[in-house]
Structure formats: structure tokens, C-alpha cells
Amino acid sequence: AQSVSQHNHHVILSEAASLELGCNYSYGGTVNLFWYVQYPGQHLQLLLKYFSGDPLVKGIKGFEAEFIKSKFSFNLRKPSVQWSDTAEYFCAVILSGNTGKLIFGQGTTLQVKP
């Protein structure tokens, strides 16, 4: 069955540290890829998405992600995290021919220490 794996379940960083969260999916066809974030007490919201074109995509708040097709990966990065980045991060995919069905990874809780 198709699945999405996030390697890190809980990450603790100090402010200004660099962040990379891993995401891999298992599906051989075309996918649309997403990173969502849920800040404490807030709705799930989109950080960035990739459909096609430049595999390096930039999102809100200085986040970026790189799609590496050969590795089935879509890792999220940020050069310097802030305390306000403390949140839960979800990687998700929509498979071609599977209209609307978002398949989510397990989520990564990021805690940034001031």
C-alpha cells in the first residue's frame, strides 16, 4: 500500500540551528507533494507544495523542500530556525489518479529552544 514515512518523530533544536526533516513516499507514479504545519492551538496549514518543475520549492516563513525523484524523497529544510517554528510538521502526498486523497506521514514534532 502507498505510504509516507517521516524519519524524525521528535526533534529538539536551539534557535538558529539548521533544520532538515526527512520524508519518503512509496509510490512509483506521479505524485503531488506537500508539507503542512500545525502550530500549537492552530489549524493545519500549508507550508509548501510541489507539483512539477524546479524540484527545489520555497514556502512560507523561510522553509524550502527538495524533491528527489530517484530517492522518493521530499525533505523539508530551514537554514535557521526560530522559537516560533515550534510546531508539528506533516509530509503528505496526493497520488495521480487518486483525486483529493491526501496520504499523510506520521508527523514530526519540532521543539525549538530559545
Added chain:
Amino acid sequence: SAVISQKPSRDICQRGTSLTIQCQVDSQVTMMFWYRQQPGQSLTLIATANQGSEATYESGFVIDKFPISRPNLTFSTLTVSNMSPEDSSIYLCSVGQGFDEQFFGPGTRLTVL
């Protein structure tokens, strides 16, 4: 984008009872979805709510347990029937357009005793 509201925001229910969760969108949308997020786990799609026809359920979810209504293009309800403690979860409504991003509601936190 779309603004989505859900009612109730949270509830505590007794085993064997049912709860209906409402999802309201501020604009007409084609696709509405219901997800479940069990404690410590990720989001799982329950069903796609189709306007004017029966909902499309994912494997492991059935209409008798999770009946869904979609009377128009801005509103949907999800009922959690004959609840047990295992139904304690956050239930989220989302809207989207095909293969593009989805917008999520704030969720309904359900605790079943």
C-alpha cells in the same frame, strides 16, 4: 483559500452514543473530506463527502459507523455512531480542488468515556 469552521470544537461523550460534527465553508467547494487523527498518530482519510450522492469511504471505514451528509456545496456533517473509547480522536474537515492543496478546519476533539 477557504475558511472552514467546525462544530463542536470538542466534546466528551458516553460509550454507545452518537455525535454529529458539522463543517461549514465560507465558499462553494467541490470536494470536502473528513479525516481522523488518533492520539499520537497521523491523519487518516475517512471519506470524501460528495454533494448529491453517497460519500466515498476509505478502506476500514463504513457508512453505518460514520454516516456523512453533504446537502450543499458549503456544508457537511459527519456522525460518529455507537461510540467506543477507540473513537476518541480529532476529526477534521477539509476542502480542496482535485490534486491541489487542501484547507483544513480547526478540528473536533472527541473523547469517549
